[in-house]
Amino acid sequence: xxESQGLLELRxxxxxxxxxxxxQDMAEIYDVLTELESFAAxxxxxxxxxxxxLGQLARAIDDMECALEANDLEGWANADDRYHRELxxxxxxxxxxxxxxxxxxxxxRARKVTLFMRPAxxxxxxxxxxxxxxISSGDAKRAASVHRAHRQTAKKMIVDLLxxxxxxxV
Numbered sequence: 184x185x186e187s188q189g190l191l192e193l194r195x196x197x198x199x200x201x202x203x204x205x206x207q208d209m210a211e212i213y214d215v216l217t218e219l220e221s222f223a224a225x226x227x228x229x230x231x232x233x234x235x236x237l238g239q240l241a242r243a244i245d246d247m248e249c250a251l252e253a254n255d256l257e258g259w260a261n262a263d264d265r266y267h268r269e270l271x272x273x274x275x276x277x278x279x280x281x282x283x284x285x286x287x288x289x290x291x292r293a294r295k296v297t298l299f300m301r302p303a304x305x306x307x308x309x310x311x312x313x314x315x316x317x318i319s320s321g322d323a324k325r326a327a328s329v330h331r332a333h334r335q336t337a338k339k340m341i342v343d344l345l346x347x348x349x350x351x352x353v
Contacts, residue, residue: 204289206345212286213338217331219283220267223274225327228318232273237319239269244311251308256298263304264291266311270330273318290341297344307333 204212243266250258264287271283310333317326344350 204292206342206350208289209293209345210338210342212289213334213341216283216286216290217334217338219279219286220270220334221327221331223271223276223279223283224314224318224330225323226276227270227273228321228323228326230273230275231321232318234319236273237315240266240273240315240318243269244308244315247304247308247311251303251305259304260294260298263307263311270314293341293345296350297341297348300344300348301340307337310336 243262246262247259247266250256250262267287268283271280274280310329313329314326314333317323317329
């Protein structure tokens, strides 16, 4: 399964090789995630979810804000991962969830390398809060639009960092 996802290569009688992810690979991955997650944000808003159903998404945002205040970037990254995973889960689309999981593993690899090179993710937290508010109010168009812009900004930042620091594979 990992081989089909492009994460590793099985080499007969030689073992396994973890495949690198290039800046171009990362750009393509972000393109896919942008569409999947924007759809998920739109769908979640259309479902008119109750506060209790949005609780995990709200907690992830609160945890990101607390981690950022404490200058805990690893804590922030963990909460950010929970946010994106929960956003996709709220769509209720099992295919979207499956494809997201495959792509998100590769994003986590790049984030692990670039986490301490990036500026503080204040804008990211603001975007997450705005998407949450759009979902809560049932504004599907705004939820999708804000999330799309958020992912496009993240893509540019990650790809630029990988190139700037000559991290041609992670």
